Amino acid sequence: MSNPEQQSPDNMQDPHLILRIISKFLIPFIALFAFYVQFHGDFGPGGGFQAGVILAASVILYALIFGLDAAKKAFPPSWIRIGMTIGVLLYGGTGVLAWILGGEFLNYSVLAHDAAHGQHYGILAIELGVLTTVATVMVAIFYAFGSRQPDLQNEDW
Amino acid sequence: MSSLMSSGLMSSGAVLPTMILDIGLMAMLVVVAFAIVRMRSLFGIVMLQGVYSLLCAAWFVSLDAVDVAFTEAAVGAGVSTVLMLAAMLLADRQSNPVPVSKQIAPLLVVVVAGMAMFFAIGDMPAYGDVNSAANTYVGMDYIARTAEEIHIPNVVTAVLGSYRGYDTFGETVVIFAAGLGVLLLLGLNGNAGHWQATPNGQRISAASAPAADAQEVAETPSKSAVKAKPKPRPKPKPKTIYKAAPQAKVSKKAKNKTGGE
Amino acid sequence: MSIIFEQYNYAIVIILMMTGLYVVFASRNLIKKLVGLSIFQTSVFLLYITIGKVSGGQPPIIVESHGADHASLEPVLVAAANAKDAVAHAASKSDVLYSNPLPHVLILTAIVVGVATLAIGLALVVRIRETYGTIEEDEIEALDYQYNLEGTAD
Known part of the structure; x- marks a missing residue:
């Protein structure tokens, strides 16, 4: 995935100039769109799964265009270990919180005074958990595949 | 059943264009699937798989499943294509042709299973049937209860997060476990399996089958087995234990050997 | 057949x-x-x-207004759904078909x-x-x- 000869700064006349500039412009919007999908998921199509994949796609696009090393600076691998677990714990923790507050596991109605508001908060929390897990797992899988050294040479195509 | 269909036709005048769209998408799906069967270049196969996912997403929109279409477009056409390309980069570029004699049995199995399923079609509800068993009880109940109890417009999110929260929790854990599995197999820095330890002077490492001349063996497995090669298997060097010989070198070696004989 | x-x-x-x-x-x-x-x-x-x-149905995103706090969202939802049907059914709420x-x-x-x-x-x-x-x-x-x-x- 990472192409070392294209990462060198002196190689200015690379054939991917347009790709680089356009993607540099697009990647923030892709990430923003992921959060729109996340927080607008209650009202339109979307939710944690889609938002997580879109957020991971922005990191993957960055890695494809600028190389894996640059992507690992922007989205450090240490975030992955933390994010994967935080997401699952956030989901489970919401359930346990509902449990402690007197409801059943994952019954969000007890999270607020009004049952419907409790449901809103609960869904928001678990969607955040799903977002964190999905996004970090997708990035982790891409990093794992991308940083493996290939046996094949490019002439084998 | 036909009366139901006609009532559906009357209630919304937009059935015919939808049907044409459906049939067009179905035809493209079948064409792409058959092209994948015929194709041997792995790059082409992976790309066509992305096309297939995108066509599926388009059909999901037509089937009112906007959330599913969204996910399929992002996951199927986006991430899984990238993953397959990355794996292909590490694995191979071409798939070997399968001899026709090896294709007959799978074809037979598939045709028989497909015929059996075709006979079962008659028991399925009609396409778009409002009163089918699948569409009357629990699904519609979720719509009614979401409006009363949860007060968010997107029923899919409500069912996903609240009514079926256990289910989604399980799915999240599955994704977590899958990510963990990939990290165990490949490593976050791509170096899993590239290790060895020597307790008591005995090397423990990734046990590897001999990276010997694959093609010669593939041609005549029984012959070379009977011959019981005089040359003992070369001891795997530390470098070659996890890294197999490149394909080109293997074929050259095999060619030399056959030429010598 | x-x-x-x-x-x-x-x-x-x-x-x-x-x-x-x-x-x-x-x-x-x-x-x-x-x-x-x-x-x-x-x-x-x-x-x-x-x-x-469901033939003639809509995506399962509820069209009706369900409270004052989300009323501003309704035009968006109506536009997102099948516009003609939504307008037609706006008068008779309970009649909307969802998949x-x-x-x-x-x-x-x-x-x-x-x-x-x-x-x-x-x-x-x-x-x-x-x-x-x-x-x-x-x-x-x-x-x-x-x-x-x-x-x-x-």
Whole structure:
């Protein structure tokens, strides 16, 4: 995935100039769109799964265009270990919180005074958990595949 | 059943264009699937798989499943294509042709299973049937209860997060476990399996089958087995234990050997 | 006859399913096998979603206003849904037809789990390639066979 000869700064006349500039412009919007999908998921199509994949796609696009090393600076691998677990714990923790507050596991109605508001908060929390897990797992899988050294040479195509 | 269909036709005048769209998408799906069967270049196969996912997403929109279409477009056409390309980069570029004699049995199995399923079609509800068993009880109940109890417009999110929260929790854990599995197999820095330890002077490492001349063996497995090669298997060097010989070198070696004989 | 007019979706789904199954059975290349598996998987998704389709229905996003706090969102929702039907049904609220949301929920999670398991499969393929030097099934079998014979000879 990472192409070392294209990462060198002196190689200015690379054939991917347009790709680089356009993607540099697009990647923030892709990430923003992921959060729109996340927080607008209650009202339109979307939710944690889609938002997580879109957020991971922005990191993957960055890695494809600028190389894996640059992507690992922007989205450090240490975030992955933390994010994967935080997401699952956030989901489970919401359930346990509902449990402690007197409801059943994952019954969000007890999270607020009004049952419907409790449901809103609960869904928001678990969607955040799903977002964190999905996004970090997708990035982790891409990093794992991308940083493996290939046996094949490019002439084998 | 036909009366139901006609009532559906009357209630919304937009059935015919939808049907044409459906049939067009179905035809493209079948064409792409058959092209994948015929194709041997792995790059082409992976790309066509992305096309297939995108066509599926388009059909999901037509089937009112906007959330599913969204996910399929992002996951199927986006991430899984990238993953397959990355794996292909590490694995191979071409798939070997399968001899026709090896294709007959799978074809037979598939045709028989497909015929059996075709006979079962008659028991399925009609396409778009409002009163089918699948569409009357629990699904519609979720719509009614979401409006009363949860007060968010997107029923899919409500069912996903609240009514079926256990289910989604399980799915999240599955994704977590899958990510963990990939990290165990490949490593976050791509170096899993590239290790060895020597307790008591005995090397423990990734046990590897001999990276010997694959093609010669593939041609005549029984012959070379009977011959019981005089040359003992070369001891795997530390470098070659996890890294197999490149394909080109293997074929050259095999060619030399056959030429010598 | 009813298959042609009312149940043609199942026929197409079965054809796609069997195509995917054939790729899994017949091809010897592990990556092609995984692609076949994902075709099979996607056709199962299609089966579920077509069962949940209601003709003349809308996506399961509730159109009616359900409280003052979300009233400003309603134009967006109306525009997102089938506009003509929404306007027509705005007067008589209870008349709106929605497609069944339950299959959507099941398939939504299945898609994401599917890509996670696909990643596991691809990781296994990569490790097999590094150990055996090939991802063709019959060559791997031949190597295993040879390895076993030599192991007993020693």
